[in-house]
Amino acid sequence: MSQATMTQDTTPAPAPRTNTLAGKSLPRWSPIGFAAVSIALAVGLGTVAGWQSKMQWGLLAALFFVVLTYTAASAVEGKRQAKDRVATSVMWVCFILAVVPLASLLWTTVGRGIKVLDGYFLTHSMAGVPGFEAGGGVYHALIGTVEQVGLATLFAAPIGLLTAVYLVEYGRGTLAKAVTFFVDVMTGIPSIVAGLFLLSIMLMFKLQPSGFMGALALAILMVPVVVRSTEEMLKLVPNELREASLALGVPKWRTILKVVLPTAIGGITTGVMLAIARIAGETAPIMLLVFGTQLINSNPFDGAQSSLPFYIWEQYRVGSDASYDRAWAAALVLIAFVMILNLVARGIARWKAPKTGR
Amino acid sequence: MAKRIDVSGLSAFYGTHKAIDDISMTVEPRSVTAFIGPSGCGKSTFLRTLNRMHEVTPGGRVEGKVLLDDENLYASNVDPVSVRRTVGMVFQRPNPFPTMSIFDNVAAGLRLNGSYKKSELADIVEKSLKGANLWNEVKDRLNKPGSGLSGGQQQRLCIARAIAVEPQVLLMDEPCSALDPISTLAIEDLIGELKERFTIVIVTHNMQQAARVSDRTAFFNLAAVGQPGKLIEIDETERIFSNPSVQATEDYISGRFG
Numbered sequence: 001m002s003q004a005t006m007t008q009d010t011t012p013a014p015a016p017r018t019n020t021l022a023g024k025s026l027p028r029w030s031p032i033g034f035a036a037v038s039i040a041l042a043v044g045l046g047t048v049a050g051w052q053s054k055m056q057w058g059l060l061a062a063l064f065f066v067v068l069t070y071t072a073a074s075a076v077e078g079k080r081q082a083k084d085r086v087a088t089s090v091m092w093v094c095f096i097l098a099v100v101p102l103a104s105l106l107w108t109t110v111g112r113g114i115k116v117l118d119g120y121f122l123t124h125s126m127a128g129v130p131g132f133e134a135g136g137g138v139y140h141a142l143i144g145t146v147e148q149v150g151l152a153t154l155f156a157a158p159i160g161l162l163t164a165v166y167l168v169e170y171g172r173g174t175l176a177k178a179v180t181f182f183v184d185v186m187t188g189i190p191s192i193v194a195g196l197f198l199l200s201i202m203l204m205f206k207l208q209p210s211g212f213m214g215a216l217a218l219a220i221l222m223v224p225v226v227v228r229s230t231e232e233m234l235k236l237v238p239n240e241l242r243e244a245s246l247a248l249g250v251p252k253w254r255t256i257l258k259v260v261l262p263t264a265i266g267g268i269t270t271g272v273m274l275a276i277a278r279i280a281g282e283t284a285p286i287m288l289l290v291f292g293t294q295l296i297n298s299n300p301f302d303g304a305q306s307s308l309p310f311y312i313w314e315q316y317r318v319g320s321d322a323s324y325d326r327a328w329a330a331a332l333v334l335i336a337f338v339m340i341l342n343l344v345a346r347g348i349a350r351w352k353a354p355k356t357g358r
Numbered sequence: 359m360a361k362r363i364d365v366s367g368l369s370a371f372y373g374t375h376k377a378i379d380d381i382s383m384t385v386e387p388r389s390v391t392a393f394i395g396p397s398g399c400g401k402s403t404f405l406r407t408l409n410r411m412h413e414v415t416p417g418g419r420v421e422g423k424v425l426l427d428d429e430n431l432y433a434s435n436v437d438p439v440s441v442r443r444t445v446g447m448v449f450q451r452p453n454p455f456p457t458m459s460i461f462d463n464v465a466a467g468l469r470l471n472g473s474y475k476k477s478e479l480a481d482i483v484e485k486s487l488k489g490a491n492l493w494n495e496v497k498d499r500l501n502k503p504g505s506g507l508s509g510g511q512q513q514r515l516c517i518a519r520a521i522a523v524e525p526q527v528l529l530m531d532e533p534c535s536a537l538d539p540i541s542t543l544a545i546e547d548l549i550g551e552l553k554e555r556f557t558i559v560i561v562t563h564n565m566q567q568a569a570r571v572s573d574r575t576a577f578f579n580l581a582a583v584g585q586p587g588k589l590i591e592i593d594e595t596e597r598i599f600s601n602p603s604v605q606a607t608e609d610y611i612s613g614r615f616g
């Protein structure tokens with residue numbers, strides 16, 4: 001039977017093969033060898049040609065690596081293994097290309113930010129410190145960011161969550177389609193537009209700038225992100241669980257509350273945290289609506305506040321060595337803030353995720 | 359406790375597709391009724407119309423009457439939630455709640471429907487797990503997640519969960535299709551015990567199982583692919599397996615199909 005189908009096959013017979021399953025293969029160290037050779041080649045060529053940019057050297061090395069791997073592997077191991085190796089090496093190259101800027105960004109921020117980052121910096125404001133002199137701190141901006149982001153989350157997380165529950169559990173027909181469409185549109189709103197929108201409201205009702213107004217703009221940016229991620233997570237909850245609960249005579253709303261949401265809670269938390277991370281770095285709405293200050297104002301409902309991204313921008317604009325240092329230190333604080341939130345989210349996700357095992 | 363089910367002129371639809379057509383039958387209380395028939399003939403669909411789970415599927419629609427001791431489940435003033443409390447269901451694939459422990463899984467139906475005292479709950483959970491022949495295997499790890507059990511244990515956990523709310527009818531959709539012979543036997547014994555208290559309907563592809571556990575057997579068939587499924591006949595299990603009144607039933611049971 002299989003003989004017959006084999007002979008009918010029109011593809012050319014495979015290259016002569018030995019009868020064993022094991023073929024020739026490159027030694028295990030060969031990728032490292034290829035990498036060394038291609039880097040050497042690229043450096044050599046780069047120096048000879050007198051290229052200044054290290055970027056060109058790196059790209060050339062990557063190119064050499066891929067070509068070298070392919071030719072060597074197809075000569076020794078055969079076409080399929082060669083393709084496999086090329087795919088693997090392209091993936092590695094892309095991974096390195098993605099990680100290099102990230103690592104260098106972290107390296108620079110930590111290196112330059114750590115200089116003035118200490119207890120004093122974290123607990124003092126810029127009150128009475130001339131911008132171009134050393135001293136002062138980030139406390140007022142940190143408070144501003146925590147309060148504005150906290151308020152924004154307080155508004156956006158429930159709205160986003162409930163919208164997603166509506167879309168996944170109840171939404172049918174035109175209304176659901178319309179909601180989905182508007183969420184998509186909202187995802188694309190630039191932060192400055194959200195800021196201008198609230199600014200026009202602020203002027204219309206003759207309100208003063210405050211952390212609260214900024215939080216509203218941040219909430220507008222946050223809602224679509226929360227909706228999208230929560231929606232995906234709720235869709236992952238198997239229908240069988242909903243049916244199991246309904247079949248026990250549990251009403252639909254309790255099924256959602258007690259079965260669907262707990263099952264998805266890990267992913268939902270991660271999504272909310274990512275949304276928080278996204279808005280924590282927004283500057284534009286803060287400039288327009290919170291105005292910025294050098295003083296500590298811990299009341300988000302009254303008067304101007306500062307925030308970390310705003311502080312960074314402000315310090316950078318001053319343009320003295322001391323203010324540059326402060327800007328970098330504040331950037332480091334912002335990254336740490338987001339990172340800590342992220343770790344907390346992962347912790348919660350792991351703690352709450354459906355447990356398996358005995 | 360156990361109730362009689364009277365179905366008359368029941369058709370069920372998925373959107374515009376008619377899955378079952380004009381089914382009428384009576385399910386006797388305190389007995390086991392088995393549904394057999396080829397794949398796709400609408401056994402699961404019919405089963406789900408008996409506790410109003412069919413309408414949970416998007417596009418699901420039902421015509422006809424299902425009387426539970428003279429009360430029409432599809433009357434306009436009937437709340438599907440209370441129907442499902444009276445008519446419990448065990449699904450083909452075990453589906454314990456992954457976020458809950460074994461204890462909470464069994465207590466889920468009670469807890470999600472009202473408040474109970476801790477000691478009361480513990481009693482009911484123990485009774486249900488014993489009823490489902492699972493107590494001895496899990497009594498030392500009631501606080502461990504339910505998804506950590508084997509497939510057969512999970513299925514018995516789902517049965518315990520279904521009987522914990524004391525339904526009057528228990529619907530089982532191929533409860534043993536993923537189980538080994540020993541777990542299957544355990545569940546069949548369990549069905550034998552449960553029929554003292556409940557009305558039981560079981561869908562199965564296993565002829566021996568139908569012959570072993572059921573008092574009455576209903577044979578479903580469909581004329582052709584895409585056609586709605588129909589009830590061919592329902593009778594005492596012994597008659598269906600020895601001397602059915604329709605030729606198609608005999609062909610199906612003896613494996614001479616098509």
Ligand SMILES: Nc1ncnc2c1ncn2[C@@H]1O[C@H](COP(=O)(O)OP(=O)(O)OP(=O)(O)O)[C@@H](O)[C@H]1O
Pocket residue numbers: 372375377395396397398399400401402403404415584
């Ligand atoms: N969710 C659904 N949407 C649309 N059609 C469906 C759906 N579920 C089932 N059907 C259709 O309804 C018919 C009956 O399906 P059903 O699941 O009741 O068959 P069954 O007898 O239980 O089969 P099996 O023995 O394989 O479980 C089939 O034609 C099937 O394609």
Ligand SMILES: [Mg+2]
Pocket residue numbers: 401402403531
């Ligand atoms: Mg089925």
